Amino acid sequence: MPPKELQSRKQQNKSIKVNSDESLSFPTINILDNDCLIKIFLYLPIKDRMRIERVCKRWQTVNQQAWSDIKELKIPEALNFIESYSVKIDTTERAVEKLLLRCGRFLNKLEFETYFTFRRLVIMPLIAKHCHNLQCLILYLKNHSNSDMTLLFLNLHKLERLKLSVLNRNDFRDVCLKKLTTNSMPELSLSSNSYVFPGTYCGRINGGGAIGIQNMKNLWNLRFYQFYFEADELKLIVCNESITYLSLENCYFYKCINLIANLRGLKYLNLSKVRDVNDSFLIKLAANYSTPVTNDGINAVSKLKKLTTLMISHSYKVTDSALSKFVALKVLQCRYCKLVRDFGAIELLQNAPHLEEIDLSSTSVSTRFLNAACNVAISRANAMPLKIIVSWRLKLIWSRPRCISKSVLIVEWEERDDKDPYYFFDDDDDDDYDG
Template sequence: MISAKRIRIEKNQEVSANYVKKKMDFINYLDNDSLAQIFMLLPISERITMKEVCSKWQEACQLAWHDIKKYKCTNTIVRNHKKCILTQRYVEKVLFNCGIYLKELILSLICDSSIMPIIAEHCKNLKTLEFALVEFGNKNTYRFVEAFTQLEQLKVVKIHISGYNFQFRMLNSLPKDINEIHLFFKPNGSPEISFDSGIIKSTLFTTMLFNSDPVAPSFFSLKKFTNLRSLTIHRCIITDIIQEISRKTTLVYLDLEKCKTKKEIFTFNQLLNLEHLNIKDVSFMDIPNLLSGIFNACKNLKHLDAPDFHVDLAEIKMENWVNWRNLVHLNIRWQASDAIIENIIKHCNNLEFINIDELNSESTIELTKLENLNHLDFEVTNIDNEVMVAIINNCKKLKHLVLPEYNMVKASIFYDLSKLQYIESLNLAFSFKLGDSAIIAIAKNCKLLKCLNIKNCNITSSGYIALTGLKNLEELNIEMSVNVEDNFVVKLRGIKSLYCSGCHELTDTGIIQFIKNNPDLEFLNISFNTNVTMDTIIAAEEAVKNRTNDTFLAIKSVDSDIEKACHEASKNRTNDTFLSIKTNDPDLEKACSESQWLIDC
């Protein structure tokens, strides 16, 4: 006979089970809008998974995407608690769900031209599109033409192109109201790119580059883009479009870095609205005084990057010096005089960077009076103690400082660098009089420091340990340093790039722990470290695989042990890799390919 007590227990258990069941199922009593609000708290990868649970959740998930206005291809995704390499198929799933809400889309090389019809169909409200290209052809061109025609809201397009052929005329299909076109070419083997019959074609960098037939501008024209404000073209022969560029008065931003032209006469004088001009490493043939009119005509110019052009600033009319009042960045070759420096100091109050490559000490000292100056680079210029004292006393807003290698700056002046409290990037490589006391003072006072280069300096372990107090430090170069040991690197946190080549006291133990302690590490140079072996590479891959972010790690090495590690990995490879080996060694490159590790040559 069952006792009353047992009956009560079983009844209570039954009630409890029913309660738990109802409690666990409570979420399904929510309406779809409420469920969607919950799903919107999840990352994109989890939202895609949620729709596979049941039909109700699938309906609710359709309402959980309107908050996604920007999507950028990352390196990896997390699915079922496992990190995987991102694929185009996954990106397509994302676009199916949130494409209609997207304003900005940034694709990577994992996506080819076959994704363009999907973008055209599902991303009608897109304002900004950025993507990379490595393959071309008529079929691919048709896909882009169709997509550009349908993306009527598009205002900004950025294209990164690798390879030999690009159907340039596809850009004629962009909306006429587009504001920005940015084209970044990176041809294989460093050939140049030229406009030829509507195709950008690879040509070796020889004198033959300038002997090809003229190109009809009808294949690509800027005329229809009446609201074009920003234009970037890198590594192209722009002869047949330079006239249109020079007359595009709506331009505010123009970047023609590493472009070339034939004997085509033009000026920038009509670009009165121009604020940013980059013609670094541009080859303009037989065009004298190309920039002379800019300084007299362009009243809004803020940034000029033309280090290969010598400009005689004495030709600037006195009444036009006022046009320089907005200048922030001035990178040209120029000769200093007392009058010119006086005008620069008087009229260029906003100047943050100015080229000082050909200036003597007296002129440089005068320029330190520019109160907003925050970038000084003496890499190819000698510097003396008097200049250093002027910089420390006058340039209170300095953020970036590069000293020449093998400089003779006194130890006491290095100590005073700690007064530069806003410094973010400091290059003191091969400064043999730099000592512990200066490094300790810099570490104590320069709390904003993000990038530090003290390659081959006379620092002891005490000085290195002090650097662990720099909480914002992201890039550190300590190459060829005999006193760098494991007990220093294991204490570093937040590092993204570490250059420790030739630090022979470092071992696997220290480097492995350093990698584990710095989950945002992107680059590590361990070349010529005799005590660092393949154990570091194997441990690095495991550590990177277990990261919760999507950061890849590139390791540079020339060690034969790394080659052995690659061969070993090729036998056991069962999943995606998140590690790349940076090398110029053909044997190591082959071993990396067999192991499926990425190669960054």
């Protein structure tokens, strides 16, 4: 090698060595103590926290303490640190294991957003072992053993909200609800998402699960979706008087739906797609309640398109605007509903061609309503007679038109009883209200 070229190479190597030494002279992140590293790691997303463990053994150890800020975890959303987690089940299991080992003790909420099949069946024991602070647990169950669920419930002492969705009826035995160690849980949701025949493949609440629900003394929100009930189990559930919010969408009842009326404190009841609902059930349900009915409740009942009889007397918060939607009504009893006035009552007369009897005693309807009733009665295509009962006071100021026969319009007056506690009218009431 020529002398000049050799000298040039030596100078180049010397320069590289100097630059390397200078770089080492600058402070690096590793000069920080473990507490500082933990605070830095807390700013990283989950994906990067998992990756930094590959840097060195120290970082791997320190990173175990950098998860205290993770209070909520959604699976599989949190699994973005692995590639194609939906392809290999084993990879998914290991990823979930790693996350729960690191942040499980800090979690308040854990949610599985889809159904998983875990081959090694270690996920439920991991939740039971490491997630003692869980307040909310949402699980989609597929091929899980009842012993795992029992172990899970025995260890979750702080649970406040539990949502279980089963893909097949064999995925969940409701007897494990008896193992819930907390009787203070306020919310429980159970869902069976198979399309099934009643009582065959849908979720079933048996005696053990019913006893577990009965013992949850702080339970106010109870939801079932596509479950099958029989009388013995439903009797136990409705004994829980703390339930005020009940959803029974798409559920099946074997000759026992009337038992629901025993829940006296209900504020919300969802009976969507329940075939067993009929008029007798609704009448019995309403008869057990002394709480004021409002337009919200009446509007909800108006969705029952085949309802022919409605009795809502003494519903002081109901107005006439809620009445016009009941187009199939034959009988309406609406006595002592002071807020019921002419406009909505007249609309009901016009919209309900099969209306036979309407009792508006001690309401605020005026002679305008009676005049409208005359027009409706004579124009009915079916010539069906209409019977109306109104306040005795209107008798003093209204006269029947001669052209209106009693065979098409029957007007009766309520009997005046000054001792009736519901006669709270005074002399200044607006008898001539016209709107």
